[in-house]
Structure formats: structure tokens, C-alpha cells
Amino acid sequence: MIAPNTLQIIVVGAGLIGPRHAFHITQNPQTELFAIIDPNPNTASIAESFTTLYFPTIEKCMEYCTTNGIACPDGAVVCVPNHLHVSVSAELASYGIHLLVEKPIGSTVEEAKALKQYCAIKNVKVLVGHHRRFNPYIMCTKNNLHRVGEIVAVQGSWMLSKPQDYFDVSPWRKDTVTGGGVLLINLIHDLDLLQYMFGKIQRIYAELLPQKRGHKADEGAALTIKFENGITGTFICSDNVVSPFNFEAGTGENPTIPKHNDISGIYRIFGSKGTLSMPDLTLFHQSKHVESSWTNPVIESPIEIDIEKLPFDSQLDHFVDLIRENVDSPFCSIDDGISALLCIDAVMKSIESGMPVQVADVKSIVPDYEKLGIDKSIFN
Ligand SMILES: NC(=O)c1ccc[n+]([C@@H]2O[C@H](COP(=O)([O-])OP(=O)(O)OC[C@H]3O[C@@H](n4cnc5c(N)ncnc54)[C@H](O)[C@@H]3O)[C@@H](O)[C@H]2O)c1
Known part of the structure; x- marks a missing residue:
């Protein structure tokens, strides 16, 4: 039985950090843990320990919602390995699910910029999990x-x-x-x-x-x-x-x-x-x-x-406020996430070159739509 006025949240990726997010979702009076999604079948027991649903893929979760006449979950916490952040986030955004994406926002700034544009088109709110x-x-x-x-x-x-x-x-x-x-x-x-x-x-x-x-x-x-x-x-x-x-x-x-x-x-x-x-x-x-x-x-x-308050609780409260439009903008936006990633890029380039490196501007990044794994005609 879904309580009225609570937001239904899914946790995508149940390795080291996913279950911690799941725990905080279960403790927050404004949220319910709708499901845990992870292709590793061993994580079904984690879903069981939280008395929530388990699905191996986002698609299966959405099929379940359609078959049972349930609305899509309101939000998702993306806790998959770094190189999958953007593709998994884009898939969730395609259903209009709001996103709390663990840091780093992506593994490249170009894919992260593409995600930003896609989420804007889909009217999906994004909070980057720099919870500190x-x-x-x-x-x-x-x-x-x-x-x-x-x-x-x-x-x-x-x-x-x-x-x-x-x-x-x-x-x-x-x-x-x-x-x-x-x-x-x-x-x-x-x-x-x-x-x-x-x-x-x-x-x-x-x-x-x-x-x-x-x-x-x-x-x-x-x-x-x-x-x-x-x-x-x-x-x-x-x-x-x-x-x-x-x-x-x-x-x-x-x-x-x-x-x-x-x-x-x-x-x-x-x-x-x-x-x-x-x-x-x-x-x-x-x-x-x-x-x-x-x-x-x-x-x-x-x-x-x-x-x-614990930072994960405050972050979740803020995610709720963002979804409910009680706040105008995320405390840590995709641009903030890209900006931090640009600093890491500069660190890597400096290590490679042995020279100091200027940190690029978010505005100068050319989006890479390939990693989104969606039909790119949406950007035309
Ligand atoms: N904010 C923090 O302090 C903090 C701490 C730890 C990790 N993280 C971030 O969280 C993310 C996950 O890190 P982790 O240490 O939990 O990794 P992990 O390897 O322990 O867990 C990742 C999980 O994602 C699952 N997965 C893989 N592909 C998937 C898919 N397509 N859909 C759903 N699930 C999928 C894996 O089976 C695995 O269970 C990373 O981006 C990491 O940087 C943040």
C-alpha cells in the first residue's frame, strides 16, 4: 500500500553505497523505497532486507509499473559504476524520473553535458551527489x-x-x-x-x-x-x-x-x-x-x-524539495558536477604533461550524445 504524499524512490545499483541510500530513503517520512534495481542477482537479498521490490533492469521495473497500473517512480538514486552513470541516468530520464546521481556526474565532461541537455528536454531535475x-x-x-x-x-x-x-x-x-x-x-x-x-x-x-x-x-x-x-x-x-x-x-x-x-x-x-x-x-x-x-x-x-542532521538525510530532503519544486535549483547542479570533473581532467592532463593546466570552462564543452544511448533526433 503506497502512502499518499510520499515520493517513490528507486535505488539503481546496490553495491557499496546503494544500500546506504536505500536505508536513508526508508527512514525519511517523505520517501518510500519503491525498488532496488541491479543486474547482480545477489542484490535481490538486499531488496528483501528492505522489504522492497527487486528488478534486474530499469525496463523490468517499468514493465511492472505498467502491468500493475502504477505510476512511474518519482525519483532515482543512481549508484552504478562511474562509467555507467550517464547511460543509466539517461534511461531513467526517458521515463521522466528525477535523478540524484552519485558523483562523479559522468566519466567524461562531454557525456555529462549531453545528459544535462537531455534532462532539460525531458524536464527531469538532477541533483549531483556531492553530499559533503x-x-x-x-x-x-x-x-x-x-x-x-x-x-x-x-x-x-x-x-x-x-x-x-x-x-x-x-x-x-x-x-x-x-x-x-x-x-x-x-x-x-x-x-x-x-x-x-x-x-x-x-x-x-x-x-x-x-x-x-x-x-x-x-x-x-x-x-x-x-x-x-x-x-x-x-x-x-x-x-x-x-x-x-x-x-x-x-x-x-x-x-x-x-x-x-x-x-x-x-x-x-x-x-x-x-x-x-x-x-x-x-x-x-x-x-x-x-x-x-x-x-x-x-x-x-x-x-x-x-x-x-546526517548529510545523506539533508541531501535526500533537498532531493524531495527539488522534485516537489519547493526549491528553484539543486544545491549541486549538473554544471557543478561538470565543473568538479573538469578539475579532475586538469589534474589528469597535468600529470600527463608535467605542466600546470588551465581548468576548462563548462560552457566550452561540446556534448557527446553517444553515451546517452538514446535516439539523438530529440536534439534536432
Ligand atoms: N558519495 C559517496 O561518498 C560515495 C561513496 C561510494 C561510492 N560512491 C559512488 O557511487 C557509485 C557506486 O559506487 P559503489 O562503490 O557502490 O560501486 P559498487 O561496485 O560497489 O556497486 C555498483 C553496483 O552497480 C550495479 N550495476 C552495474 N550496472 C548496473 C546497471 N546497469 N543498472 C543497475 N545496477 C548496475 C553493480 O552490480 C553493483 O552492485 C560510484 O559512482 C561511486 O563513485 C559515492
């Missing part, structure tokens, strides 16, 4: 940026160790061609956040970290970043070192990664009047009554944080 924008630590950091004065520099790290079975269970993660590699899977979160907090990145220089696993996918890089507004920063990222210096361990936002209490300085934001450190949320500053100087003491002041 909803994280209370990020909201608090962003709200307190003014306290450091004029921002000059930023520094950050995302360093941890992924086990071998993470790659064996889902071999797409071993090769960049199928969307694997820590740069596309993880660094993209940080580059999205950096742009969200400090504006557009203009130029990136990147050096690849040593590869230890023997996979084709990258294991990390060290970056120098220049923002359009002059802020400059450095960032290091690796998924093959033992370290708690990463967003998840620092904030505890991922239930599978133990929170490391007392960790500091995963992001440091340096300004004319002080430095803000995250996730410890410490403001380092000098007394208003003395001149800024290295000979004067630097004071540490804690910043209060309000951890009211």
Missing part, C-alpha cells in the same frame, strides 16, 4: 570563513588505505577507463568542496604519487591549485597509505570508516586575520588589541558546531 556540501562540518566552516579575514591560502589532505577486496569485489575500480582511481572517485569530492567554499579553480599542477598496487588506476596525487580569485592552495590525496588524515576519519560521516577523535587540520584555511582548521573547527587568531605579528601570541578559539 550538506555536511555540518563544511556548513560550519563555510559560515565562519569571514573570521579569517582575507583568505590567502588553503591546504588539505585525503589520505587513507583501501583494502585489496575493495578492488576485487568491484573490478571497475582497478582501471581509470571504467572510472576507477582515487582521483575520480575521491579527490573529486574535495575539489567540489574547495570550489564550493572558495570559488572556481583556474589552474592545477599535479604530480602522481608512486603506484604500489599494480592496477591501472591511480593511487593518488599532490596538487598545487590556483583559484580565479587568487587564493592558492595545496592538496594531497592517496588511497594507499595508512593515515587518519581524511575527511571521513575526521568527521565520522561514513559509518564504515572509524572516526578518529581529536584529529585536526584536514583542511586549513589561512587568512589575513587568522587560520581556520577543520574538522577540529579551531580558529587561530590574535587579539584585536595587538598588531598581527609573529612575536605576538596566537590564540585558539573553538567554533561551535550544530550536528543536527
